[in-house]
Amino acid sequence: MTFDLLIRGGRVIDGAGNSWYRADVGIAGDRIASVGRLAGEPAARTIDADGLFVCPGFVDMHTHSDLRLLANPAHEAKVHQGVTLEVLGQDGLSYAPVNDEVLEQLRGQLAGWNDDPPGFDWSWRTVGEYLDRLDADGIAVNAAYLAPHGTIRMCAMGYDDRAPTDDELAQMKRLLVEALEDGAVGLSTGLTYTPGMYADDDEIVALCEIVRDYGGYYTPHHRNYGSHALEAYADCIEIARRSGVPLHLAHAHLGYAINKGKAPELLAMLDRARDDGIEVTLDTYPYLAGSTYLHAFLPSWMHVGGSAATIDRLRDADLRERLRIEMEDEGCDGFHGIPMDWSIVVIGGARLPENRRYIGLSVSDAAAAAGKRPIDFTCELLADENLGVSCISHSGNEENVRMTMAHWSHTAGSDGILVGERPHPRSYGTFPRYFAVYVRELGILTWEQAVRKMTSLPAQRLGFLDRGLLRPGMAADVTCIDPETIRDTATYEDPRRLPEGVPYVLVNGTVLVDDGRHTGALAGRALRSTRRRVSSPARPAA
Numbered sequence: 105m106t107f108d109l110l111i112r113g114g115r116v117i118d119g120a121g122n123s124w125y126r127a128d129v130g131i132a133g134d135r136i137a138s139v140g141r142l143a144g145e146p147a148a149r150t151i152d153a154d155g156l157f158v159c160p161g162f163v164d165m166h167t168h169s170d171l172r173l174l175a176n177p178a179h180e181a182k183v184h185q186g187v188t189l190e191v192l193g194q195d196g197l198s199y200a201p202v203n204d205e206v207l208e209q210l211r212g213q214l215a216g217w218n219d220d221p222p223g224f225d226w227s228w229r230t231v232g233e234y235l236d237r238l239d240a241d242g243i244a245v246n247a248a249y250l251a252p253h254g255t256i257r258m259c260a261m262g263y264d265d266r267a268p269t270d271d272e273l274a275q276m277k278r279l280l281v282e283a284l285e286d287g288a289v290g291l292s293t294g295l296t297y298t299p300g301m302y303a304d305d306d307e308i309v310a311l312c313e314i315v316r317d318y319g320g321y322y323t324p325h326h327r328n329y330g331s332h333a334l335e336a337y338a339d340c341i342e343i344a345r346r347s348g349v350p351l352h353l354a355h356a357h358l359g360y361a362i363n364k365g366k367a368p369e370l371l372a373m374l375d376r377a378r379d380d381g382i383e384v385t386l387d388t389y390p391y392l393a394g395s396t397y398l399h400a401f402l403p404s405w406m407h408v409g410g411s412a413a414t415i416d417r418l419r420d421a422d423l424r425e426r427l428r429i430e431m432e433d434e435g436c437d438g439f440h441g442i443p444m445d446w447s448i449v450v451i452g453g454a455r456l457p458e459n460r461r462y463i464g465l466s467v468s469d470a471a472a473a474a475g476k477r478p479i480d481f482t483c484e485l486l487a488d489e490n491l492g493v494s495c496i497s498h499s500g501n502e503e504n505v506r507m508t509m510a511h512w513s514h515t516a517g518s519d520g521i522l523v524g525e526r527p528h529p530r531s532y533g534t535f536p537r538y539f540a541v542y543v544r545e546l547g548i549l550t551w552e553q554a555v556r557k558m559t560s561l562p563a564q565r566l567g568f569l570d571r572g573l574l575r576p577g578m579a580a581d582v583t584c585i586d587p588e589t590i591r592d593t594a595t596y597e598d599p600r601r602l603p604e605g606v607p608y609v610l611v612n613g614t615v616l617v618d619d620g621r622h623t624g625a626l627a628g629r630a631l632r633s634t635r636r637r638v639s640s641p642a643r644p645a646a
Contacts, residue, residue, distance in 0.1 A: 107147040108132055108613065114153030114584065117552055119160040119559035119573045124552065129158055131580045134613040138576055151608055153584055159555045160572050161188025161581030161611065162535050163562035165387040166323075166354050166517030169247075170198050171218040174237065177626055179244040181522055184602045184622070185535040186583035188611045189563075189571065189631065191517075193250035194354065195325040196294030199226075200234035200249075201279050206258045212411040213298070215492035216397025216453065219523040232286035235630035242626035245611055246581070248566055249630070250292040250323060251283035253311065254300040263410045265302040273310060280314050287632025289566050290320035292354070295327040295336075296437065297400060298407035305343055312347035319635035321350040321383075321565060330360045330440025337370055341377045344384065351377075352565055355519050356386035356508060359394065359499040360442050367507040374513055385565050387517030388508055390537045392500030393596070395452065395521050395528035398493040399486050401444065403427070403436035411491055418487040428479040442499075446471065446478040450596075451485075452494040453524020459485060463525040464597070467495075494524040496596065506548055509538075515562045529599040533592030536603035540591035551587065567633055580613035 107130040115124040116139065128142035138145075164182060167190040173179060182190060192198060197217075199210055207229075211220045228234045231249060238247055260275040261268055268276065280291065291311060294300040312322045322344060328336040337353065344351035358366050377384050399406075399414065406417050406427075417423055430436045431444040446468040454460055462470040462485070471481035486493055508514060516538060520531030530537075535558060542548045549557075563572025571579045583606065590605030609617035614627035 105132065105137065105145070107137060107145060108149070109610075109615070110142060110145065110147035110150045111153050111158055111582065111584065111608075112143065112150050114156045114158035116574055117157050117159045117555045118575065119555055121552055121556040124157065129574060129582065131582075131610070131613050134580055136574060136576055136578045136580050139574055153608070156584045156586055156607065157551060158574065159186075159583050159585065160559040160574050161583045161609065162186045162516070162558040163189045163191070163566070163572065164518050164520070164534070165191050165352070165515045165562045165565070166194050166519045167192060168194060168217045168519070168521045171221065171224070172522045173243045173247060174241055175219070175221050175224065177241060177243050178622060178624060180602065180622055181520065181532045181600070183244050183609060183616050184606055185532070186585060186606045186609050187245055187535060188581035188583065188609065189246040189248065191248045191250065191289070191566065193252050193288070194292050194323070195297060196252045196254035196292050196300040197297055198252040198255055200228060200231045200255070201259060201283060202229055202255060203259055206255065209258065209410050210255065212490055212492070214397070215490070216399070216494040217521050217523070220492065230286060231283040231288055235287055235632060238630040243628040244616060244626055245628040246631050247628065248289050248568070249287065250290050251280055251288040253291055253293040253303070253308070254297060256280060256283075257299050257303065263299045263408055265404070265408050267304060268307060273307065276311060277314060280311055284315070284318045284320060284633070285636075287630070288320070289633045290322060291315045292323045292325070294325045296325065296440070298404070301404050301437070305339065308343050309347045312343060312349040316347055316349040317637050318633070319567060319638070320633065321352050322347070323352040323354045325354050328440045329357065330442040331362055331435065332441060333358055333363050334366060334369055334373070337373060341373065341382060341384065344377070344382050345380070350383035350565070353384070353386035355394070355517065356388055357394070357500060358504040358508075359501060360440070362442065363504065364501045365503060367504040371507065371511050374511070385513045385515060385561070386508070387515045388505065389516070389518050389530045389534050390505060390509065390542060391528070391530050392502060392505065393496050393498045393528065394500070395494065395496045395519065395530070397491065398449070398451070398482065398495040399491045401431070401438045401449070403430050403438050415487050415490065418483040424479055424483065427483070428477070431479065448498040450496045450498070452496050452526045452528070454485070454489055455492050456489060459489060460525065494521060494527065496528050506542070509542060510548055514557055515565065516558045526596070527599050529592070529594035529596055532594035532600055533603055536590050536605065537592040539585065539587070544587065567635060568631060580610055582608070582610040584608035
C-alpha cells in the first residue's frame with residue numbers, strides 16, 4: 105500500500121511498557137497502518153527518525169485548558185511537549201453544563217485559571233454543545249471532558265453550604281446523566297473549592313454510582329492536601345469502594361512539611377485498595393510547587409453565596425482579624441489546615457495595570473512593598489481584581505514526588521494553568537521534564553516506563569482503547585523525541601519557554617510539529633465516551 109506518511113528508522117517505544125525496537129511506522133489517513141520493516145514501501149512523505157524514539161502521543165491527564173483551547177487553538181504550550189490529548193473539566197469546576205446565572209458566576213470564580221476573555225463567545229450551555237464547539241472552531245490537540253460536580257451543584261442549588269434536598273439531588277443526577285450521554289468520560293470534584301467543599305460523601309457516592317453504570321471514572325481534588333492528606337486520600341478510596349466506581353486521584357501530591365516522607369504510606373494504601381478490588385490510578389506533575397487561584401486559600405465560609413458575596417466580605421475590614429487568625433495562626437480549610445506562610449505564595453497573574461508590579465513577588469514581599477499586612481493586602485487585591493488573581497505555592501517534597509512517580513498506578517498530568525503573566529512552568533515543561541530529569545538524569549524511570557505512564561495507561565483509564573499504543577489500526581497520534589536533547593526550558597521566572605528535543609508531533613495523522621516548528625494545523629477532536637448506561641456490576645465486598 106501507499107502510506108500518507110512513513111516514519112522511518114526510529115526506535116519504537118510502543119506505549120505498552122515493552123522495550124524499544126527498531127521499526128518504521130506507516131500512517132494512512134488518521135490511523136497507523138503498519139509497524140515494522142517498511143523500507144521501500146511507497147509514501148507521500150517520509151520522516152527520517154534515525155536517533156529518535158517514536159512514541160504514541162502523550163496524554164495530559166489533568167489540565168485547565170478549557171477556554172485556552174478555544175482562545176488560542178494552536179495551543180503551543182502543549183503541542184511542543186508532544187501532548188496529543190488533554191483531559192478537561194477538572195477539579196469539579198468548568199463551563200458545562202451551565203445556565204446563564206451559573207456561567208456568570210464561573211467566569212469570575214475561574215478567571216485565575218482561565219481568564220475571562222473579552223468578547224468571547226459563550227454560546228454553549230450543555231456538555232454536548234461545548235464539545236461540538238471544540239470541533240467546530242478547530243483545536244490542535246484532542247480533548248476529553250469530565251463532568252464537573254461543583255458546576256452541576258451550582259446549577260441545582262447555587263453556593264449553599266448544606267446537603268441537597270431530594271429534588272436537588274435528583275436534578276444533579278439528571279445533569280450528570282446528560283453530561284455522560286453527551287460524551288463526558290467521568291466525574292470530577294473540587295472538594296476544597298466552592299461549592300464542592302459543601303458536599304458530603306453521601307452526595308458524591310450517589311453521583312459516582314451513575315458514573316460507574318456508564319463505565320466512567322471518578323477523579324477528586326480531595327478534601328485536604330495538608331494536615332489531613334492521608335485521611336483525605338482514604339476518604340476517596342472509601343467513596344470508590346461504596347460506589348463501585350474506578351478512582352483516579354488528581355495531582356496526588358503530598359506537600360507541606362507535615363507530609364514529608366509519607367509517600368510510602370499513600371502508596372501502600374493504594375496497593376491495599378487494589379488488592380480489595382478497587383480500581384485506582386493517579387496523576388502528578390514533576391515539580392514542587394502548586395498553582396491555583398489565590399482566593400482558593402480563603403476559608404470556606406468566605407465563599408458562601410458566590411463571587412459577589414465573597415468580594416463583599418473581602419472589603420469588610422471588620423472581618424480582617426478573624427481572617428488573619430484563621431488563616432495565619434490556626435490554619436483554615438482553604439490552605440488544607442496548615443497555618444498560612446505568605447512567603448511561599450507567589451502572585452502569578454493580575455489584570456489591573458496598577459497590580460501588575462506585584463507579579464512574581466511573594467504575597468509577603470508584595471504586602472511589604474505596599475506597606476500593608478499580608479491579610480489586608482490579599483483581601484484588597486482580590487476584591488479589586490474581582491478574584492482574578494492566580495498564584496503559585498511552593499510547598500512540595502521532592503522525595504514524595506520521586507516515589508509517587510515510580511508507582512505502578514502513576515500517570516502524568518500537568519495541572520497546567522496557561523493564563524497570567526507568570527504561570528507555573530509545568531504548563532510548558534511537564535512531559536519533557538519527566539524525561540530529562542527523572543529518566544535521563546536520575547534514572548528513576550526507564551524510557552519505556554515513562555512513555556507507558558503518558559500513553560497507554562491514561563488511554564486505558566479514559567476508555568479510549570484505540571489510542572495510546574503504536575499498533576496497526578490505532579489512532580495516528582505520534583510523538584518523536586530525541587533522547588539526547590529532550591528537556592524543559594520553562595522556569596518560574598520565565599515560564600513560557602518552549603521545550604527542546606520534540607521534533608515531530610502528529611495528531612490524528614496530521615503533522616503538528618515538523619522539525620521543531622508548529623505547522624498551525626488544527627487536527628484535534630473532541631473525544632467523546634461512547635459507553636452507555638449498563639446494569640450495576642457487583643461491588644467489592646465491604
